[in-house]
């Protein structure tokens with residue numbers, strides 16, 4: 500049990516004195532009398548062992564001192580203030596992830612889409628008037644998660660930024676890191692179990708750097724708000740799901756952000772059985788070449804009776820919790836059958852949300868610069884470290900769409916996920 504200094508700063512002197520009394524009682528040290536109203540400075544370290552046992556001590560008299568360690572907050576069950584609510588905005592960033600979480604005037608961004616989504620993020624925050632992100636989490640170093648965060652940080656300042664790594668060999672990651680450092684802060688690698696408060700919502704890191712694989716380095720975060728809870732998985736796969744199950748007790752959650760864009764590498768039966776989500780959200784791009792979401796995952800969710808939403812079909816999806824129940828508000832196609840959507844022709848006749856910029860399906864058709872390995876028939880983003888290792892004989896630059904490349908027999912690099 501670690502001492503939590505931030506917690507202590509919140510107690511009034513009287514509360515600390517009460518702690519001391521408890522501490523000495525517990526440790527059977529009865530020879531020191533502690534006057535309850537003593538002005539004597541208190542040696543905080545002497546109560547460290549019992550701090551976590553007295554989490555029921557009311558903290559209605561918080562000190563005015565600001566906490567210096569926002570990332571370490573008390574572990575008591577959060578209580579909701581009046582008029583409180585939690586909003587989770589699953590932002591449509593195509594074949595990528597991004598979620599904005601708002602609670603009691605605090606804001607957190609989990610992932611920010613691809614580099615090309617920077618302007619989407621900038622515009623989204625501007626529209627919501629979010630000038631400060633208390634927390635930014637880059638779940639893992641792949642571009643489709645951290646690429647667009649610099650756009651968000653061009654509009655908003657950042658308090659604490661979490662990432663599973665502080666270095667990664669890609670242009671996108673370098674830009675992410677620079678964008679964070681521009682705000683006089685730096686990337687922090689959280690520990691499993693790190694928890695913090697976002698307003699009255701409690702956030703806890705369930706996994707980070709489970710294996711060396713970049714997807715499985717994903718920070719998995721659980722947010723508890725009243726009786727409702729949310730799990731954000733990044734691109735974590737089965738191994739991470741199993742590791743969390745092995746470590747945690749009750750994982751039951753109201754909403755699951757489905758792992759790895761609905762890839763069948765994630766969302767195992769056992770994971771879904773433990774999490775038992777009422778709702779699931781798949782953040783995925785229309786017509787992506789990975790075939791995400793995979794049919795296996797869709798049928799697992801369907802079999803488990805999970806009410807599922809998809810950003811490729813429904814655009815931005817806003818979920819609101821009052822602490823007891825959650826409600827979903829997709830920007831389009833609210834009642835579409837996400838398990839068996841009508842063909843592209845039919846769904847494209849639904850009225851598009853005019854307030855939004857280009858969708859991923861439009862982005863997919865855009866000309867982009869890729870680096871080809873004419874020998875292995877892989878294509879990469881120019882920033883991919885694997886692209887640097889291609890010999891001059893096999894290296895070729897290409898300007899065009901990924902569809903053209905795939906038609907030519909090329910396949911996307913697993914590392915940079917182009």
Ligand SMILES: [Zn+2]
Nearest residue numbers: 595641643734
């Ligand atoms: Zn991804």
Ligand SMILES: [Zn+2]
Nearest residue numbers: 641713714734
């Ligand atoms: Zn990934």
